[in-house]
Amino acid sequence: xxxxxxxxxxxxxxxxxxxxxxxxxxxxxxxxxxxxxxxxxxxxxxxxxxxxxxxxxxxxxxxxxxxxxxxxxxxxxxxxxxxxxxxxxxxxxxxxxxxxxxxxxxxxxxxxxxxxxxxxxxxxxxxxxxxxxxxxxxxxxxxxxxxxxxxxxxxxxxxxxxxxxxxxxxxxxxxxxxxxxxxxxxxxxxxxxxxxxxxxxxxxxxxxxxxxxxxxxxxxxxxxxxxxxxxxxxxxxxxxxxxxxxxxxxxxxxxxxxxxxxxxxxxxxxxxxxxxxxxxxxx
Ligand code: PAF
Numbered sequence: 001x002x003x004x005x006x007x008x009x010x011x012x013x014x015x016x017x018x019x020x021x022x023x024x025x026x027x028x029x030x031x032x033x034x035x036x037x038x039x040x041x042x043x044x045x046x047x048x049x050x051x052x053x054x055x056x057x058x059x060x061x062x063x064x065x066x067x068x069x070x071x072x073x074x075x076x077x078x079x080x081x082x083x084x085x086x087x088x089x090x091x092x093x094x095x096x097x098x099x100x101x102x103x104x105x106x107x108x109x110x111x112x113x114x115x116x117x118x119x120x121x122x123x124x125x126x127x128x129x130x131x132x133x134x135x136x137x138x139x140x141x142x143x144x145x146x147x148x149x150x151x152x153x154x155x156x157x158x159x160x161x162x163x164x165x166x167x168x169x170x171x172x173x174x175x176x177x178x179x180x181x182x183x184x185x186x187x188x189x190x191x192x193x194x195x196x197x198x199x200x201x202x203x204x205x206x207x208x209x210x211x212x213x214x215x216x217x218x219x220x221x222x223x224x225x226x227x228x229x230x231x232x233x234x235x236x237x238x239x240x241x242x243x244x245x246x247x248x249x250x251x252x253x254x255x256x257x258x259x260x261x262x263x264x265x266x267x268x269x270x271x272x273x274x275x276x277x278x279x280x281x282x283x
Contacts (some may be wrong), residue, residue, distance in 0.1 A: 001083050003090045007140050010091050014052070014141060022049040026143030026170075028134060031055040032072040033081050036149060036178035036186040041085050043175045044147045052141050053082055054091040060103055061129025072188060091141070098136065108132045111162050114251050118154050118264055119275065122241050130155055131162050138170055145171040151178075151185045153262055153277040157251055177276075179205075185276045192272040201274060203236035204265050208278040211245065211263050215280060220256045233267050241266035241273065248279055259283065 004010035014024060025048030027040045033055075044051045055078060062068035075092065082090055099106055108128050114120075115127035138146065148156045160172050178186045183205040184198075193201060207229040214225050222245040230240040246253060248260035264277040 001079070001087055001090055003079070003092060005092055005094065006097060007093065010052075010089070010140060013089065017050055018142075023145075024048060024141065024143045025051045026054070026137070026141045026146045027051065028054045028056075028137050028146065028148075030057045030071065030188070031078050032074050032188040032191075033078045034178075034186050034188065036151065038081060038085050039178050040147045040149060040175050041082070041087050043173065044145065045086065047173070048145055050088040052089040052091060052143065053087050054093075054137055054141070056091075056093055056098060056133070056137075058098075058129060058133040059095065060099070060106065060132055061126050063123055063125065066123070067189075072191060091137075098133070106132065109135045109162060109166075111158050111165070114154070114158050114161055117251055118242055118244060118246075119266060120154070122266075127155070127158050131158060134159055135162070135166075135168075138168060143170055145173055147173045147175050149178075150174050150176055150279075151187065151276070153264055153279075154251060157249065185274075187274065189272050189274070193269060194271050197237075197269045197271065200236050200238075201269060203233060203238065204267055204274055204276045205278075207232045207243070208263050208265055208276055211243075212278045212280050215245070215261060215263075216282070222254060222256075229265070233265070238267040238269055241268060 002013060025044030027044050029037055041051055041053060057071050059068055109131040110128055111131050120127050148159060150156060156174055163170060163172055182202045184202055211225050211229050219225060226243050226245060229243045233240045243265045245261060245263050247258050248262040254261045259282050262277055262279040266273060266275045
């Protein structure tokens with residue numbers, strides 16, 4: 001695996017690959033790789049000649065009181081995992097390479113309406129940080145295809161919208177959520193969970209599945225379903241951030257006749273904030 005820390009040297013290497021007709025797949029990450037990330041690499045390998053992974057803990061998408069400084073940085077382990085799966089290129093820039101003019105004056109990419117709801121409501125500026133860094137990474141790597149996990153459903157929907165709105169020449173592919181045996185969606189932040197919480201956090205997925213079942217069975221009292229699901233989370237000892245039944249594309253509250261619905265939930269445990277979602281298609 002070739003490892004690059006500088007934009008120009010990565011560009012030169014990828015230009016050479018493009019000149020001989022290679023199709024380039026890309027998986028952007030913040031490192032601390034788990035099976036879910038490896039599945040994204042495998043997904044990218046299935047439809048591309050070479051795969052580039054990036055590891056960059058992007059300060060622009062963390063709020064002032066968030067976990068940027070304690071976000072797990074496990075570069076050596078990550079490299080071993082990427083080599084084992086056969087990833088071709090790793091881009092690992094530092095802050096000055098990505099933000100040479102500093103964060104405050106960085107030009108930003110704004111995707112209105114979809115970014116101030118759900119996670120965006122409790123993490124102001126987060127998605128602006130994501131869309132900005134993903135745009136920069138797309139400009140650096142110039143991939144044919146980029147793979148994002150469905151676990152971060154709002155991120156995926158926002159990036160899809162950004163790519164459509166800004167006519168970016170990259171195909172966005174969604175990869176399924178990787179789950180632990182009890183249904184908990186894999187996440188780097190699961191490492192923060194205390195042992196007693198770890199037992200109970202599957203309630204988020206249980207409540208999402210319950211809500212999906214209600215809707216499949218014809219219940220369209222979305223407000224009531226959301227309230228009941230929040231009480232289930234409170235009953236299990238958690239503080240719900242949101243539990244929302246949304247239009248899968250726009251992320252606005254679902255209308256009664258919407259066919260593509262995504263139910264998104266976020267909750268606080270004593271030590272972490274967890275998110276998960278379930279999508280359903282009605283016909
Ligand atoms: O999903 C992530 O890990 C990050 O939000 C991303 C897409 C790598 C941008 O920093």
